[in-house]
Amino acid sequence: MNKNxxxxxxxxxxxxxxxxxxxxxxxxxxxxxxxxxxxxxxSTGYSAFQKTWLIVPVTFDAELMxxxxxxxxxxxxxxxxxxxxxxxxxxxxxxxxxxQENELKRMVSYFFEKEIxxxxxxxxxxxxxxxxxxxxxxxxxxxxxxxxxPRDLPEDQRRVSDYQxxxxxxxxxxxxxxxxxxxxxxxxxxxxEAELAGIxxxxxxxxxxxxxxxxxxxxxxxxAAIYLEEFAPKNRFTDFIEVNINNLAAVPSIVFGLxxxxxxxxxxxxxxxxxxxxxxxxxxxTLPTIIIxxxxxLKAVPPSIRxxxxxxxxxxxxxxxxxxxxxxxxxxxxxxIIGLAQALGETAPLILxxxxxxxxxxxxxxxxxxASLPVQIYIWAESAERGFVEKVSACIxxxxxxxxxxxxxxxxxxxKFEKKWS
Amino acid sequence: MRKNGAKMIKIKAKDVDVFYGKKQALFNxxxxxxxxxxxxxxxxxxxxxxxFLRCLNRMNxxxxxxxxxGEILINDFNINDKSCDVVRLREKIGMVFxxxxxxxxxxxxxxxxxxxxxxxxxxxxxxxxxxxTSLKKAALWEEVKDRLHEPGxxxxxxxxxxxxxxxxxxxxxxxILMDEPCSALDPIxxxxxxxxxxxxxxxxxxxxxxxxxxxAARVSQNxxxxxxxxxxxxxxxxxxFKNPDNKKTQDYITGRFG
Numbered sequence: 223m224n225k226n227x228x229x230x231x232x233x234x235x236x237x238x239x240x241x242x243x244x245x246x247x248x249x250x251x252x253x254x255x256x257x258x259x260x261x262x263x264x265s266t267g268y269s270a271f272q273k274t275w276l277i278v279p280v281t282f283d284a285e286l287m288x289x290x291x292x293x294x295x296x297x298x299x300x301x302x303x304x305x306x307x308x309x310x311x312x313x314x315x316x317x318x319x320x321x322q323e324n325e326l327k328r329m330v331s332y333f334f335e336k337e338i339x340x341x342x343x344x345x346x347x348x349x350x351x352x353x354x355x356x357x358x359x360x361x362x363x364x365x366x367x368x369x370x371x372p373r374d375l376p377e378d379q380r381r382v383s384d385y386q387x388x389x390x391x392x393x394x395x396x397x398x399x400x401x402x403x404x405x406x407x408x409x410x411x412x413x414x415e416a417e418l419a420g421i422x423x424x425x426x427x428x429x430x431x432x433x434x435x436x437x438x439x440x441x442x443x444x445x446a447a448i449y450l451e452e453f454a455p456k457n458r459f460t461d462f463i464e465v466n467i468n469n470l471a472a473v474p475s476i477v478f479g480l481x482x483x484x485x486x487x488x489x490x491x492x493x494x495x496x497x498x499x500x501x502x503x504x505x506x507x508t509l510p511t512i513i514i515x516x517x518x519x520l521k522a523v524p525p526s527i528r529x530x531x532x533x534x535x536x537x538x539x540x541x542x543x544x545x546x547x548x549x550x551x552x553x554x555x556x557x558x559i560i561g562l563a564q565a566l567g568e569t570a571p572l573i574l575x576x577x578x579x580x581x582x583x584x585x586x587x588x589x590x591x592x593a594s595l596p597v598q599i600y601i602w603a604e605s606a607e608r609g610f611v612e613k614v615s616a617c618i619x620x621x622x623x624x625x626x627x628x629x630x631x632x633x634x635x636x637x638k639f640e641k642k643w644s
Numbered sequence: 645m646r647k648n649g650a651k652m653i654k655i656k657a658k659d660v661d662v663f664y665g666k667k668q669a670l671f672n673x674x675x676x677x678x679x680x681x682x683x684x685x686x687x688x689x690x691x692x693x694x695x696f697l698r699c700l701n702r703m704n705x706x707x708x709x710x711x712x713x714g715e716i717l718i719n720d721f722n723i724n725d726k727s728c729d730v731v732r733l734r735e736k737i738g739m740v741f742x743x744x745x746x747x748x749x750x751x752x753x754x755x756x757x758x759x760x761x762x763x764x765x766x767x768x769x770x771x772x773x774x775x776x777t778s779l780k781k782a783a784l785w786e787e788v789k790d791r792l793h794e795p796g797x798x799x800x801x802x803x804x805x806x807x808x809x810x811x812x813x814x815x816x817x818x819x820i821l822m823d824e825p826c827s828a829l830d831p832i833x834x835x836x837x838x839x840x841x842x843x844x845x846x847x848x849x850x851x852x853x854x855x856x857x858x859x860a861a862r863v864s865q866n867x868x869x870x871x872x873x874x875x876x877x878x879x880x881x882x883x884x885f886k887n888p889d890n891k892k893t894q895d896y897i898t899g900r901f902g
Contacts, residue, residue, distance in 0.1 A: 456708055526745035530808070533703060533739035534758040535731050535815065544757075545747060 515557020
């Protein structure tokens with residue numbers, strides 16, 4: 223009998239140990255996947271925060287620029303920079319033939335003419351002189367410099383020719399290639415050229431969408447939650463509403479996108495591709511999340527507080543507004559932020575309402591066309607150029623950073639303002 | 645007010661029935677409560693004494709499925725009448741609950757809440773006075789006068805309960821309902837509250853629900869005994885405890901059931 227008991231006890235301990243092991247291995251697996259995921263993104267994406275520049279001597283020849291003597295500011299604006307830009311690139315190899323000169327030109331971004339112009343506008347005294355100017359390298363050379371480009375491919379399968387590589391290697395040897403922090407990634411809008419593409423448009427688009435979403439979803443959801451939790455009678459009808467709010471939370475986001483397309487764009491004729499429409503569509507999605515969070519935190523306010531206020535002669539409205547709602551706010555706010563974070567990462571509904579369009583301007587208001595960060599990731603991931611690969615990862619990093627900050631904020635609100643009950 | 649030794653009746657309950665949905669919780673309760681006296685309601689758990697107490701300031705309204713029938717006259721005015729304004733009623737009838745439930749705000753805000761919503765103070769100074777007198781009457785002033793702006797939830801259990809009493813008396817109610825106010829407190833805190841109750845009856849009519857028969861004997865002048873939703877017996881505390889008419893009362897008092 224005693225021996226039996228001991229066996230039974232041992233068995234129970236063993237079972238517990240096994241269970242712990244399963245739990246640990248599950249957590250280990252999850253961490254492993256997360257680490258691989260983050261490592262992959264960081265290792266591909268970090269180089270996008272660096273940009274490669276070629277340092278090229280430019281001679282500001284007044285004659286080539288068609289400038290008179292003592293040119294005014296407007297003259298400088300209207301001057302012809304193409305020839306000196308072309309010439310400075312061609313001068314990199316004095317023996318170059320016409321084809322090779324063309325190849326030399328393609329070593330920098332098509333924006334190089336503008337970069338040279340800006341240099342002169344900053345310092346008009348440069349006319350007639352020669353200065354070394356930083357020019358954005360083409361995205362392929364950028365990748366070569368970062369070591370992401372397979373140089374050993376046969377030449378006809380590469381976008382960079384042997385000749386370009388030879389000149390580039392000379393420049394590297396002479397210290398005329400430099401890598402600097404990529405400011406334009408944050409200040410430029412999207413571009414067809416990988417070396418010029420930035421996230422400014424999609425970042426602002428995301429911010430505007432989230433703001434519109436917040437301004438619509440938060441008040442509606444909080445009012446709905448307060449009414450349902452504090453005022454509505456409990457009957458079949460309110461049960462029905464409750465079930466449907468939960469159903470709404472489970473509706474696939476693309477359905478909301480179709481709703482936005484069919485109602486906001488087709489019937490109300492709101493401007494296409496704008497954060498306004500995106501935000502309204504996202505707010506439909508966020509609404510149930512906030513309602514559920516707000517109701518849960520209203521429920522968490524102990525009934526004794528309501529009773530205390532009611533017994534003091536506070537009306538139902540006063541009880542709700544003076545006590546219940548303020549006490550539920552931390553929970554409601556952190557639920558709201560989590561709902562917004564979900565909306566921030568949403569792609570499908572935005573694609574349907576046209577926020578997937580190529581936008582090369584930075585939106586100044588929610589009424590201007592814009593992309594959004596997840597849609598930008600989608601657009602770049604579709605692009606063929608090698609330069610966009612690292613941009614995709616970099617954009618994911620920015621989006622993740624944004625999300626982490628928002629969730630951190632939600633946590634802080636929850637911990638800092640949540641009241642402890644007696 | 646007493647006239648020629650006869651005690652004034654403050655609250656008169658007539659044939660009160662209470663239902664939770666289809667289940668009847670109180671049967672035909674008729675009970676007179678004397679002014680400026682402490683009336684204790686005793687009985688085993690679930691006998692309906694708290695339910696009856698909550699009828700007196702219509703706190704049962706909060707529960708959707710609860711319905712109250714019968715008349716409850718306070719100052720000869722039926723509070724179950726449609727014309728009765730619940731907010732006015734609760735201003736006159738304060739309540740202290742079983743578990744101390746101060747608002748998670750400062751001590752000052754706790755006590756000043758009632759006077760604020762009922763517009764009882766014209767100036768900050770007047771409000772300060774109300775807060776001070778209320779806390780003094782609740783025998784809490786000396787302990788907390790230096791930390792009026794700290795949260796009320798930081799006090800000990802007994803202090804919290806006295807804070808709740810101070811909050812209840814801040815609006816000068818005529819009646820104070822107490823629902824087992826000492827059941828969550830230790831003996832010392834209980835003794836303080838009982839002393840306080842004795843003091844408060846000079847200005848207020850007090851109805852206290854209690855589990856402790858000893859407490860009922862100590863603090864009350866009148867006692868009502870509830871059992872299974874019926875009011876079995878009521879009368880002066882002396883009589884109920886020493887010479888009850890009903891056998892059930894006798895059995896409960898002597899600890900044979902309950």
